[in-house]
Amino acid sequence: MAAASWYHRDISRVVAEELLAxxxxxxxxxxxxxxxxxxxYALCLLFQRHVHTYRILPDDEGLLSVQVGAAAGAKCFRTLPDLIGAYQHPNNGLVTPLLYPVHRARQAADEDLGEPGRGRRGLL
Incomplete structure (x- = not known):
C-alpha cells in the first residue's frame, strides 16, 4: 500500500495554506x-475560507492524538490513517469533518516512497 496521498511531508505552512485555498x-x-x-504533524483543514491548523502529537508509546479543545477529550491512534478516518465524522472537536483530501503532486509521492524519513510511522 502506498503512503497516504494527503500526507505532504515537509511542506511549509504557507504552501499548505496555498494548496487548501x-x-x-x-x-x-x-x-x-x-x-x-x-x-x-500539522493537520491543516479549510473551513469558511480559513485554514485551521491542529497539532498531532505522539505520546511516549508512539500513539498519535490531535490537540483539540479540552471538551473533546484525548483520542489516541496507532497510525495517521486511523486518526484521519476517525476525524472524517462530525462532532469530533474539529471545525468541520475531514471530507476532501488534498493530494500531493505525483512526483513528490514517488520521491517519498523511496526515502526513509522521520515521522513516517504508520503511513506505509
Missing amino acids: KAGRDGCFLVRDSESVSGA
Whole structure:
C-alpha cells in the first residue's frame, strides 16, 4: 500500500495554506510535518475560507492524538490513517469533518516512497 496521498511531508505552512485555498472547499485537508515541534504533524483543514491548523502529537508509546479543545477529550491512534478516518465524522472537536483530501503532486509521492524519513510511522 502506498503512503497516504494527503500526507505532504515537509511542506511549509504557507504552501499548505496555498494548496487548501486552491482546493477551495470546506472540509479540504492535508497533513504536513510540524515546523515547530520535532516528530509532530500539522493537520491543516479549510473551513469558511480559513485554514485551521491542529497539532498531532505522539505520546511516549508512539500513539498519535490531535490537540483539540479540552471538551473533546484525548483520542489516541496507532497510525495517521486511523486518526484521519476517525476525524472524517462530525462532532469530533474539529471545525468541520475531514471530507476532501488534498493530494500531493505525483512526483513528490514517488520521491517519498523511496526515502526513509522521520515521522513516517504508520503511513506505509
